[in-house]
Amino acid sequence: MNIDQLVRDIETQFTHQPTLEAVTLSEQECQILAFPQQWLEAGSISKACFFQLNQTGLRHQPSDRFPYVKQQNDLSRGYLAARPAKPKGEVYRRFDVKLEKEISFRTFDFEKDLARFTQWMNNPRVAEFWEQAWTEDKLKVFIENRFSDGFTLPLIGEIDGQAFGYFEVYWAAQDRLAPYYDGLEFDRGIHLLVGEENYRGKHYFDAWLRALCHYAFLDDVRTQRIVMEPRFDNTKLFKRLASTAFEKQFEFNFPHKRSALMMMQRSAFFDVAWAIESEEV
Secondary structure (H helix, E strand, O other), X not given: OOHHHHHHHHHHHHHHOOOOOEEEOOHHHHHHHOOOHHXXXXXXXXXXXXXXXXXXXXXOOOHHHOOOOEEEEEOOOEEEEOXXXXXXXXXXXXXXXXXXXXXXXXXXXXXXHHHHHHHHHOOHHHHHHXXXXXXXXXXXXXXXXXXXXXXXXXXXXXXXXXXXXXXXXXEHHHOOOHHHOOOOOOOEXXXXXXXXXXXXXXXXXXXXXXXXXXXXXXHOOOOOEEEEOOXXXXXXXXXXXXXXXXXXXXXXXXXXXXXXXXXXXXXXXXXXXXXXXXXXX
16 A cells, blocks of 8 residues: 555545544554554544644655754844745645545746736736736746745645646745734745636635645644735635634734734644535535
8 A cells, every 4th residue: 555545545534534533553554654653542643643744745845854043034024944945846735535636736837837827817806806917927027026035935736637726835924914913933824816717616615725724734843823814805715714724813904905814723723624514605
């Protein structure tokens, strides 16, 4: 049995038995997962522990293995933890048992993605909230700046190999959001954009949001919170977030928009993420 099949089998047990808190692993299964058998409790691994294993989705070396050193980000924000080099290519892949499809994220590829990204950004449904219905040349510069800024990772989401949206995972302490809330050094933020109409809907939303947050938590064990700052009047997004572990903290004003700070705790995510029942909203 390979590791992907084992992970799928265990996720299937947890998904189809929502009250199941732990599964028993054999010595061979522990070896496949690179999980020391002596760490098992009564021969079993808990749901929360299992889904925090890098083998459940992460496709590159986690950031928490990067040496903890301080460097000055800018004069206003002082010294922060230095960040490792941004990964390239596929960063996450997992078969979602509920959706019955494979969800993956990879870094933005200009040759493959720029024209499609431009179409997405110029879709009125997307432009209403992103407000970046720009030319391809201007959007190319936008993505180049994301790659060079030191703290934002621009990603393309795929479902069964089909690109469906653009996403950003960023270190909140270095982002424009930092001055507006009491942040922690390893908080991660996310930005969301679904460009393909065929991949809209609550069942898809639950699956890819779960996967994106899973990636952010796997990437660095020191990340205890994920934040979002959607526009305060994005009511459809708030309805869909209601069944997740995100909670609204407060509203605040950026120079260009009024936003709501949404926050997800690591412990809450691993407690509820695989127990959510999807209902169309």
